[in-house]
Each structure stands twice: as C-alpha cells, then as structure tokens.
Amino acid sequence: MNNSKIAxxxxxxxxxxxxxxxxxxxxxxxxxxxxxAYIGAVSSRxxxxxxxxxKELTVLDRSSMEIILKEQDFQIxxxxxxxxxxxxxxxxxANFIITGTVSKMGNAYYISINxxxxxxxxxxxxxxxxxxxxxxxxxxxxxxxxxxxxNQYFGTNFPMRELSRQIAAxxxxxxxxxxNLQPQLPLMKKGNIYYLRGKKMNWKDLKKVLRENxxxxxxxxKYDKLGKAMIPVGxxxxxxxxxxxxxxxxxxxxxxxxxxxxxxxxxARAAWGKVAIITGIPFAAGLIVLLATAGPGKxxxxxxxxxxxxxxxxxxxxxxxxxLNENGPxxxxxxxx
Numbered sequence: 122m123n124n125s126k127i128a129x130x131x132x133x134x135x136x137x138x139x140x141x142x143x144x145x146x147x148x149x150x151x152x153x154x155x156x157x158a159y160i161g162a163v164s165s166r167x168x169x170x171x172x173x174x175x176k177e178l179t180v181l182d183r184s185s186m187e188i189i190l191k192e193q194d195f196q197i198x199x200x201x202x203x204x205x206x207x208x209x210x211x212x213x214x215a216n217f218i219i220t221g222t223v224s225k226m227g228n229a230y231y232i233s234i235n236x237x238x239x240x241x242x243x244x245x246x247x248x249x250x251x252x253x254x255x256x257x258x259x260x261x262x263x264x265x266x267x268x269x270x271x272n273q274y275f276g277t278n279f280p281m282r283e284l285s286r287q288i289a290a291x292x293x294x295x296x297x298x299x300x301n302l303q304p305q306l307p308l309m310k311k312g313n314i315y316y317l318r319g320k321k322m323n324w325k326d327l328k329k330v331l332r333e334n335x336x337x338x339x340x341x342x343k344y345d346k347l348g349k350a351m352i353p354v355g356x357x358x359x360x361x362x363x364x365x366x367x368x369x370x371x372x373x374x375x376x377x378x379x380x381x382x383x384x385x386x387x388x389a390r391a392a393w394g395k396v397a398i399i400t401g402i403p404f405a406a407g408l409i410v411l412l413a414t415a416g417p418g419k420x421x422x423x424x425x426x427x428x429x430x431x432x433x434x435x436x437x438x439x440x441x442x443x444x445l446n447e448n449g450p451x452x453x454x455x456x457x458x
Contacts, residue, residue, distance in 0.1 A: 144216040145179045146172060147186060149209065151221035151263075152201055156230070160256060161223045164232060164263040168219065171267035177275050181213060189213060203237060203244075210239035217245065223263075229253040231431065234266055236274070243416050246274050249427050252284050308429050315426075336432035337425040344421035351414055358407030361400040368396040 148169040153161035172180045190197055193212050200209060203220070210218035221234040233249035248266055252258045261282040268279035307318050308330070315322045317330060331341040372393040375385040385393070 143177055143179045145181065145214065146217045146219065147181045147210055147213045147215040148172070148183075148219040149200070149206055149221070150183075150197070151223050151232070151234075154222060154224040156223060156225040156256075160230075160259055161221075164223050164259050165219075165221060167260045167263040168221065168234070168267040171264055171279060172219075172271060174279065175271050175275055175277050177277075178271075181215065186213060203235075203242070206237060207239055207242050210237070215239055223259065226251075226431075227253075230256070230259050230262065232259070232262055232266055233427065234270065236270065244420055246270055247420070247423050247427075249430070251431075254284075258284055308426050310426070331425045331429060334429050334432060337429040340421050340425035340428055344418055344425060347414055347418050347421065351411060351418075354407050354410055358404055358411060361404035361407065365397055365400040365404045368393045368400065372397055 148165050151161035151165040151168075153159075166183070169180060169183070172178055187197065190209065190212060195209065195212055197209075200206065206218050206220050210216075216239060218237050218239055219234060220237065221232060224231045224233075229251050230253075231249065231251035234247070235244050236246035237243070238245050248270060250262060250266060252262050261284055265281045265284070268277075268281055271277045271279055309316050315327050317326075322330070328341070328345075331337045332345075371385075372390060375390050375393070
C-alpha cells in the first residue's frame with residue numbers, strides 16, 4: 122500500500138475519532154437511464170456537494186472512495202443493486218449510502234434517490250421528482266432533492282432552488298419569456314395524508330387509484346398481499362399479548378407475603394407462570410415479524426406511488442399564459458396534468 126493510500130485511510134480514521142457523533146455518508150454515482158452517463162455523475166456530485174453543508178454528516182468525497190475501493194479490489198462500475206451498494210458502504214465504513222437514478226422520459230428528467238442504512242440494509246429515506254426541460258435543470262433538481270433529504274431527515278434548513286430557465290422570445294418591449302417549471306407530482310403525501318392533484322384522498326380511494334393504474338398495480342398488490350398475510354399474525358400477537366400480560370400480572374401479584382402466604386395455591390400460581398411463558402414466546406415472535414415487515418410494506422407502497430407518478434408523467438402538458446404589467450407584456454408556460 123503506497124503512502125498516499127495510507128494517508129487517506131489514516132485521515133478517515135482521524136475524522137471518525139474526532140467526530141464520533143457524526144454520521145458518515147457515501148454518495149454513489151447515480152445510474153443514468155436513457156440519457157448520457159455524465160448526467161448521472163453530475164447529479165450525484167451536486168447531491169454530494171449539498172450534503173457537505175450538513176455539519177452533522179461526514180461526506181466521503183468520490184476520489185477517496187475510489188482509492189479505498191480499488192485497494193479492496195471492489196469494482197465500482199456495474200454496482201447497481203442495493204446489495205452491492207450495501208457492500209460498498211461497509212468497505213467505506215459508512216453509516217448510510219445514497220443511491221440514485223436519473224432517467225429521461227421524452228423531454229422530462231426524473232431523479233429517484235434512496236438512502237440505505239449500511240448496517241441493517243433498510244431503506245431509511247426514498248424520494249423522487251421530475252422536471253420537463255433541458256439538461257441544465259438536472260443539477261437544481263438534484264440540489265433540491267438533497268436539500269429536502271437533509272432538511273427532513275436531519276433537521277437542516279437548506280434553501281431550495283427555483284426550477285426555472287430563461288428562453289428568448291420576441292415581444293414588443295421585453296425579449297425574455299419566463300419559463301417557470303415547478304411541477305407538482307399528481308399524487309403527493311403531506312404528513313400522513315395523500316393528495317391526488319390537490320384533492321385529499323381517503324385510504325379507500327387511494328387503494329382504488331393504485332390498484333387500477335397499470336404501472337402501480339404490481340407494487341400495490343405486493344403491499345396488499347403482505348398486509349393481508351400479516352392480519353392473522355397481528356390477531357394472534359394481540360391475543361397472546363393479552364393472555365401474557367394478564368397471566369403475568371396474576372403470577373406477579375400472587376407472590377407469597379412475608380409470612381409465606383399467598384391468595385393462590387402454589388400449583389395454581391405455577392400454572393399461571395407457565396401460561397405467561399407459553400404465550401410470551403409467540404407474542405414476542407409475532408411482534409418481531411410485524412416490525413420486520415413494516416419496512417418492506419412501506420417500500421412497496423412508496424414504489425406504487427412512484428410508479429403511478431412516473432406513469433402520469435406522460436400526461437404532462439404545457440399551458441401558456443400572457444399578462445401585461447408596468448414592465449410590458451410577459452408570457453410564460455406552466456406545467457399541468
């Protein structure tokens with residue numbers, strides 16, 4: 122191992138010791154689909170640059186990542202699966218690894234990112250958005266995704282960039298036509314409530330929308346199947362919990378007093394103790410199963426919403442407007458669904 126590699130490894134160890142409370146984040150180069158590879162690299166670089174401003178994080182730069190992974194004979198190119206990303210994160214001693222995809226659909230660019238916990242392999246955060254326009258809008262879109270991730274997950278207050286650009290257009294007194302591209306996803310979640318094109322949806326309507334859309338239906342069916350499979354587990358878990366708690370309380374409060382007396386016979390008290398043990402095991406097991414399936418269930422639902430929004434992207438239309446004010450005539454375009 123040459124001196125430069127040793128210096129980098131020692132530097133990373135020193136940073137880790139000095140900033141024990143800080144999380145280490147590695148940002149993998151985003152995968153480019155239906156567009157040039159450099160767009161994915163530029164988008165991930167912008168995402169990484171935004172996270173550097175978060176003082177709670179230690180963000181690994183790409184050159185250091187390459188040197189460490191090369192020393193471990195790890196091939197970065199072709200690492201597109203979540204399992205590969207997790208392995209990469211472990212080699213880099215990172216707490217989180219960010220993966221992403223930049224896709225071009227018609228004239229729209231769609232960016233999707235995932236934050237994966239390296240230790241557990243769980244998707245801690247997932248977000249996507251898209252914008253219609255030129256490639257110059259990819260960087261501010263990636264910037265906003267990174268800022269939103271940091272603000273929501275770590276409580277920072279990074280500003281968002283305006284997704285707009287100027288194009289030339291002849292007018293009597295103003296040669297600038299403002300093109301404001303600030304699309305809102307057709308299906309959005311605010312808090313625990315979903316909105317379809319601004320209209321609040323109840324759970325029954327949401328399920329119907331996701332089930333009937335061809336793109337989101339496969340993901341929703343996985344979510345629905347998992348939910349139905351957990352119903353009997355939940356019922357058994359609750360029943361065992363009630364019996365476990367009640368029998369445990371009987372056993373506990375029937376313990377002998379200082380004189381060795383108890384309001385239950387020794388055999389009856391022992392029987393209640395056995396009931397508590399017997400029901401406590403399936404109660405604990407059921408609770409573990411329910412907690413373990415909560416993450417995948419949430420992921421299936423998020424994938425269904427993401428697929429629905431991606432499918433609706435083909436319905437984007439540009440609607441023109443024209444106004445007259447003290448600065449002269451001004452025109453523009455708005456994105457509508």
